[in-house]
Amino acid sequence: MTGEAVNEQRTTSDGDDLHPRLRTFEGRAAATAAHGKDPVNVPMIRHWCEAMGDTHPAYTGPDAVAPPTMLQAWTMGGLSGHDAGSGRSGAYDELFALLDGAGFTSVVATDCEQEYLRPLRPGDEITFDAVIESVSPRKTTKLGTGHFVTTRMDVRTGGELAGTHRFRILKYAPAARAKPPAADAPRRPRPVINRDNRPFWDAVAEHRLLIQRCTGCGTLRFPWLPGCNACASPGWDTVEASGEGTVFSYVVMHHPPFPAFDPPYAVALVELAEGVRMISNITGVPYDKVHIGMPVRLEFLRADAELELPVFRAEGA
């Protein structure tokens, strides 16, 4: 890694279908009247000063104040995380889950802007409110591709504003350079995404499996097509699959080998509870344990940073 690993970046808006959904989190509370786990206290101040090598006289003695730069430390969840009911809202977790689900599993902080309005002293109890200010479009940095998330926090003690804290992180999919052999590892074929099937792949990105339904005659169809095979109507809407299914048929692939696959493996025709059938992989059992009638359940397999696929796990596996 050389140079500005994080803050050199470019926007890669191609296929950034996630951003509109991410933006819906802007303005939502990340924490409301949340409580710091510990009151401001001398031992934590001392440990901080020891780590930083900070010998400022204001941070020791009977009239000690906390180093102002500790502001965020008083709000941290620590090793055990934030307690349920601690005032942290679900929005931040939801946003992170959405980003994790899209493969942006790593996090690195990039910016911190703090203003200190009154000193914090041992004994001060901390409360804080935080709001998600913005979520950037997809950006590519040397660390990988991801989205910047900016939050703003007000930190109070005794109802009085002690400081403000704006924090920006990059939630990203690590660049393949971490594993040199994997950099040129063969990847699975890409699905062809077009106007006829884009909503299907958008839903997969949200971990939902959508079945097309003809609005003319109500017939379900899969895979996605521009018109109905039963009545020829071009009108359609969707039904979300429950995820339950059974193996209707299968083959075991031995030859020829394809670079991204590791034969032998089973390719199954899964009949969904809704009645349509789809071709997919079976996970959770070896290829020779797959059998017709086997109950399976939908899950999503991340094949690589850009590709996630609906697959089926053997029930109970």
Added chain:
Amino acid sequence: MTRPTGPDPTPAGPPRLRPGDTLAPLEVPVTRTLIVAGAVASRDYQDVHHDAELARAKGSPDIFMNILTTNGLVGRYVTDRLGPAAVLRKVAIRLGAPNHPGDTMVLTGTVESVSGPTVEIRVTGTNRLGRHVTGTVVADTAVADTAVADVAPADPAPAEEAPAAPDPQESPA
């Protein structure tokens, strides 16, 4: 930069801070211990700040310093240099190249502006990979004429003006 080039108006007293004055640099050896101690003191248990194996799995060659530690070091640097009466009002930092174990970060600072007791300092921390941190610190000194031991007056005729640092957010990857 315009400033009087005549003799200091209070030659007997302590030097006054002026825009362009530079703070004595601070060398921070970036040890594994500092990274871990800083992470734990700031209650940050993200694995990338203490577990090299997991850091590598996430695309980093080793553990790296967390932003709270960098923030604390920048604050310390400024109050170290401005003296015991200095109080931090704002610290705004942006991270670039990571601080990995075995590196050395050199913090430097330049006075941007002075308004009564309030000074604004531009701080940069560089390591062997490049700029680890750039930021601005606003601090109050007790009085406008604070004695500051570790500040060098601005060179009235700098031989070479450092080029303005480009905004890293705008640079292509």
